[in-house]
Amino acid sequence: MVLSSPVTDSSTVLLVGTDDWLTRFAATLEARTDATVKTVGSKVETLEIVRERTTDCLISEYALEGATGLELLREIRTETTSLPVLLCTADGSEAIASEAIEAGVTDYIALTDPAEEMIDQLTERVERAIRSAQRASTQRERARQFDAIFNDSRTATWVLATDGTLERVNETAREMIDVKTESIVGEPFWTLPWWTDPGTTNTDVQQIVEKALDGRFGNAVVTQPPHVEEPRVIDLSVRPVESERGDIVSILVEGVDITERVDLERDLRQSEELHRVTLNNMTDTVLITNEDGEYTYVCPNVHFIFGYTADEIHDRETIDDLLGADLFDRDELRAEGVLKNIETTATDKAGREHTLLVNVREVSIQDGTLLFSCRDITKRKQREEALATLQGTARDFLYAETHQEIAQHVVDDTPGVLDLEASAVYLFDADSNDLRPAARSTTMRELNGPLPTVHADGETLPSYSFVEDEALFFDDVHQADRLENRATELRSAAYIPLGNHGVFVVGSNRVGAFDDVTRELADLLAATAEAALDRVTRESRLREQDRTLQAQNEQLTSLNRINETIREIDQALVQAETREEVDHTVCELLTADDRFRFAWIGTVDMTTDVVEPRAWAGSEQGYLDSQAFAIDMSSAEPAGQTAATGDLTMVTNVAAGLREDPWRKEALARDYLSVLSIPLVYNDLTHGVLTVYAPTQDAFDDMTKAVLGELGETIASALSAIERKNALLTTSMTRVEFAIDDSAFVLTRLAKDAACTLSYQGGVQQSTEGSYVFVTVEDGAVTDVADAASQLVGVDEVQQISEAGEGGVLRLRLTQPFLAMELADHGAVFREATADPASTILVIDIPDSIDVRTVTQLVRETFSTAELRSKQTLDQSAEHDLYSKFLKKLTERQLEVIQTAYYSGFFESPRESTGEDVAETLGISPPAFYKHARTVQRKLFETLFEENNFSIPGTGEVQ
Numbered sequence: 001m002v003l004s005s006p007v008t009d010s011s012t013v014l015l016v017g018t019d020d021w022l023t024r025f026a027a028t029l030e031a032r033t034d035a036t037v038k039t040v041g042s043k044v045e046t047l048e049i050v051r052e053r054t055t056d057c058l059i060s061e062y063a064l065e066g067a068t069g070l071e072l073l074r075e076i077r078t079e080t081t082s083l084p085v086l087l088c089t090a091d092g093s094e095a096i097a098s099e100a101i102e103a104g105v106t107d108y109i110a111l112t113d114p115a116e117e118m119i120d121q122l123t124e125r126v127e128r129a130i131r132s133a134q135r136a137s138t139q140r141e142r143a144r145q146f147d148a149i150f151n152d153s154r155t156a157t158w159v160l161a162t163d164g165t166l167e168r169v170n171e172t173a174r175e176m177i178d179v180k181t182e183s184i185v186g187e188p189f190w191t192l193p194w195w196t197d198p199g200t201t202n203t204d205v206q207q208i209v210e211k212a213l214d215g216r217f218g219n220a221v222v223t224q225p226p227h228v229e230e231p232r233v234i235d236l237s238v239r240p241v242e243s244e245r246g247d248i249v250s251i252l253v254e255g256v257d258i259t260e261r262v263d264l265e266r267d268l269r270q271s272e273e274l275h276r277v278t279l280n281n282m283t284d285t286v287l288i289t290n291e292d293g294e295y296t297y298v299c300p301n302v303h304f305i306f307g308y309t310a311d312e313i314h315d316r317e318t319i320d321d322l323l324g325a326d327l328f329d330r331d332e333l334r335a336e337g338v339l340k341n342i343e344t345t346a347t348d349k350a351g352r353e354h355t356l357l358v359n360v361r362e363v364s365i366q367d368g369t370l371l372f373s374c375r376d377i378t379k380r381k382q383r384e385e386a387l388a389t390l391q392g393t394a395r396d397f398l399y400a401e402t403h404q405e406i407a408q409h410v411v412d413d414t415p416g417v418l419d420l421e422a423s424a425v426y427l428f429d430a431d432s433n434d435l436r437p438a439a440r441s442t443t444m445r446e447l448n449g450p451l452p453t454v455h456a457d458g459e460t461l462p463s464y465s466f467v468e469d470e471a472l473f474f475d476d477v478h479q480a481d482r483l484e485n486r487a488t489e490l491r492s493a494a495y496i497p498l499g500n501h502g503v504f505v506v507g508s509n510r511v512g513a514f515d516d517v518t519r520e521l522a523d524l525l526a527a528t529a530e531a532a533l534d535r536v537t538r539e540s541r542l543r544e545q546d547r548t549l550q551a552q553n554e555q556l557t558s559l560n561r562i563n564e565t566i567r568e569i570d571q572a573l574v575q576a577e578t579r580e581e582v583d584h585t586v587c588e589l590l591t592a593d594d595r596f597r598f599a600w601i602g603t604v605d606m607t608t609d610v611v612e613p614r615a616w617a618g619s620e621q622g623y624l625d626s627q628a629f630a631i632d633m634s635s636a637e638p639a640g641q642t643a644a645t646g647d648l649t650m651v652t653n654v655a656a657g658l659r660e661d662p663w664r665k666e667a668l669a670r671d672y673l674s675v676l677s678i679p680l681v682y683n684d685l686t687h688g689v690l691t692v693y694a695p696t697q698d699a700f701d702d703m704t705k706a707v708l709g710e711l712g713e714t715i716a717s718a719l720s721a722i723e724r725k726n727a728l729l730t731t732s733m734t735r736v737e738f739a740i741d742d743s744a745f746v747l748t749r750l751a752k753d754a755a756c757t758l759s760y761q762g763g764v765q766q767s768t769e770g771s772y773v774f775v776t777v778e779d780g781a782v783t784d785v786a787d788a789a790s791q792l793v794g795v796d797e798v799q800q801i802s803e804a805g806e807g808g809v810l811r812l813r814l815t816q817p818f819l820a821m822e823l824a825d826h827g828a829v830f831r832e833a834t835a836d837p838a839s840t841i842l843v844i845d846i847p848d849s850i851d852v853r854t855v856t857q858l859v860r861e862t863f864s865t866a867e868l869r870s871k872q873t874l875d876q877s878a879e880h881d882l883y884s885k886f887l888k889k890l891t892e893r894q895l896e897v898i899q900t901a902y903y904s905g906f907f908e909s910p911r912e913s914t915g916e917d918v919a920e921t922l923g924i925s926p927p928a929f930y931k932h933a934r935t936v937q938r939k940l941f942e943t944l945f946e947e948n949n950f951s952i953p954g955t956g957e958v959q
Contacts, residue, residue, distance in 0.1 A: 017061030062089035084129035160251035288368035293318030296368035307349030389416035397532035407439040427502040465495035496526040573718040583615030591618030638677035682716035723827035742863040751835040756780025760833040782808035809903035897932040
């Protein structure tokens with residue numbers, strides 16, 4: 001009979017199957033042990049219990065409902081490998097046994113006859129399986145614990161063999177030295193490079209290892225040797241590792257890096273020493289007294305504040321003699337425990353008064369009960385008072401509007417801020433590159449005398465401070481190399497730059513007047529003054545910008561009004577049909593809506609040397625009848641000056657020079673305070689003078705002057721266009737003939753160079769490349785004339801159109817505008833020109849609507865010698881009408897083609913040039929030439945026969 005086992009008593013056994021032997025076995029276990037026995041019949045139920053991990057051992061028969069014990073085993077091993085499983089079968093075989101072992105069975109039992117002996121054997125094998133499983137679980141837990149210890153990143157761990165040699169090292173220990181672990185495994189632990197230099201032994205480490213080999217715990221603090229890159233202090237603990245039988249199987253060494261803790265302890269000791277030194281050397285004074293005020297402790301540094309030694313303080317009766325009676329309320333101190341920042345005054349050994357902040361607290365230090373901590377705040381008090389004064393100075397700066405005011409404020413407030421009486425401020429004059437004294441105190445004048453203007457060249461002390469932007473402080477300024485006035489009674493002196501504005505100078509007749517507080521306050525006063533000067537400069541610039549912007553806005557408003565007037569005038573000029581309409585429209589629009597007070601246009605009459613008014617508008621008030629507008633360059637009315645010079649004349653203030661110019665009196669009487677007179681000139685042809693009057697001075701600025709000047713050109717261009725239009729519509733004209741001898745005319749120069757006769761009979765073409773002119777050679781070789789023309793600067797290109805013995809036709813491209821184009825701009829027609837080496841004759845047709853004198857003047861201004869040879873009146877109504885109609889139908893290209901064909905002799909019989917020759921000259925194809933020629937011929941005959949109702953003579957039949 002098997003006795004009860006503690007292992008089985010505390011276990012849960014699961015029986016799987018329905019055979020009778022399982023029932024008897026369950027009864028036996030329950031009777032003999034305290035084990036918990038569960039019985040199930042199916043695989044599903046079994047797996048559910050296994051997954052719950054509530055079973056310590058499982059016994060299964062082989063034949064189960066719907067499965068085999070072997071299949072159940074495989075399912076269980078997918079869930080757990082540690083659960084003991086016993087497979088029992090009465091029909092076993094070696095094959096089943098092999099498969100069971102392969103599947104991970106804990107014990108395979110072949111049942112013969114489940115008699116009482118077999119039940120006892122089964123009970124023993126269950127107990128053995130449970131015990132083995134528990135032992136394996138314990139080993140795994142110990143292994144996990146060892147791994148956790150071994151892999152602890154905070155602790156270095158070494159595993160030693162029983163002879164003290166190294167077996168294993170964790171990562172933390174490996175990182176302590178730069179040596180491959182494999183090279184030192186098997187070496188004695190106390191000779192390793194963690195603790196000692198190569199070839200030596202660390203006896204402390206050897207002793208604690210030997211202690212562990214004796215079964216005892218060992219501990220030592222070891223410092224790594226100097227050869228280690230970063231030596232550390234390691235706290236080593238060594239303990240033996242025993243087997244279940246109590247034998248020592250290895251040594252476990254654990255090391256904790258305590259370098260930081262050791263450093264902290266050392267720093268703490270040093271800190272304690274530092275506190276002792278600080279207490280003896282700090283400026284605060286510590287005094288301890290008893291309740292009667294008698295000293296029990298006096299800080300060694302008591303002389304810093306009071307000037308007495310510690311012994312001298314002890315000799316004084318009580319602390320009331322030092323700090324004054326009634327310093328604090330004893331009841332209040334008893335209630336609060338500490339009273340802080342009690343302000344009082346005390347007199348030192350030399351008789352100087354100090355302002356102190358005293359803290360009083362209750363203590364119990366030897367015989368002392370009251371601790372007094374005294375801090376000297378005399379300088380801080382001075383600083384506070386100075387800052388209060390400086391704050392008032394800053395407020396004064398806010399109301400200052402000029403640099404001079406700020407400079408005076410700085411000088412006035414320096415004694416209150418710095419407790420120094422001598423001060424001055426230099427301001428920089430950028431125009432002269434000088435520093436000029438702007439303000440100085442009376443004391444500065446007494447000590448130094450008058451302050452001179454200093455050139456900003458860095459040679460003197462104020463100049464050097466300003467140029468280098470460096471504050472200079474001197475305990476004795478007489479030791480400075482750049483001191484200019486060696487007779488000055490100043491001793492201490494400071495020169496502080498005020499940015500780009502100047503330099504602040506302050507000083508005293510005492511040596512060493514500047515301590516740290518005074519320097520700081522001087523810098524602060526200078527910085528405050530600099531900010532105020534920046535503000536005034538900025539505000540001044542803003543005011544200037546506002547004035548400029550306002551002026552620009554006013555100018556822009558005026559310009560917009562003028563531009564609006566110009567647009568209206570331009571629109572009116574486009575629609576105007578006559579010269580009178582242009583004149584009156586311009587004057588009316590200029591004076592509309594009070595734009596200007598009065599405007600008029602006059603004609604320049606060179607025969608009488610006066611400007612004759614022809615149109616006006618606005619408030620005239622008899623001004624035009626009050627005087628004659630003589631053409632004069634000096635003191636004449638602005639219209640007369642403009643007519644004389646051909647330039648704009650502007651009078652910004654009519655009242656100036658009232659006594660010298662008579663016209664000003666008449667103008668002022670009508671409130672004409674400023675005048676602008678504008679010439680109406682287009683292509684050197686004068687169409688008169690426009691004069692505008694305004695009711696304010698300086699009404700015409702540069703922009704208005706320029707815009708109105710351009711308006712004059714626009715008006716003149718419109719008048720020229722009207723004249724050209726009238727010329728085209730006029731059939732009655734005057735033909736004038738001039739004889740000239742001027743090489744500036746291209747035909748004159750070419751006739752002299754080629755020694756031949758040349759003629760021009762109309763036919764000029766204007767293009768972007770220049771003017772094309774057809775010239776006929778009458779008594780010379782065309783090639784010679786072409787060569788001569790190619791040498792002239794005024795000729796860009798020469799093209800031979802035709803050649804007939806002693807003559808032919810050339811087409812010249814001129815670099816300058818041809819006379820015909822200039823005459824056309826004035827409404828005249830350059831009809832003909834004939835030039836030979838001796839003279840040149842020009843024939844010009846002038847429509848009746850154009851003043852002959854204007855064209856005559858143009859010709860005489862163009863050529864240095866021009867003699868009017870003849871003048872006759874012509875009526876070309878039919879010819880002019882037919883010619884005009886025909887030209888209106890032709891394009892510029894068609895006109896160019898037919899002119900080139902004509903001058904090439906294409907229409908002569910026999911032809912002097914073929915269509916192919918003409919096409920080559922024009923740079924086009926022959927079909928294109930013939931197409932253009934037929935089109936021009938058709939348009940000519942259409943004009944001649946259809947639009948003019950031309951009839952066959954003698955028949956009256958209209959063709």
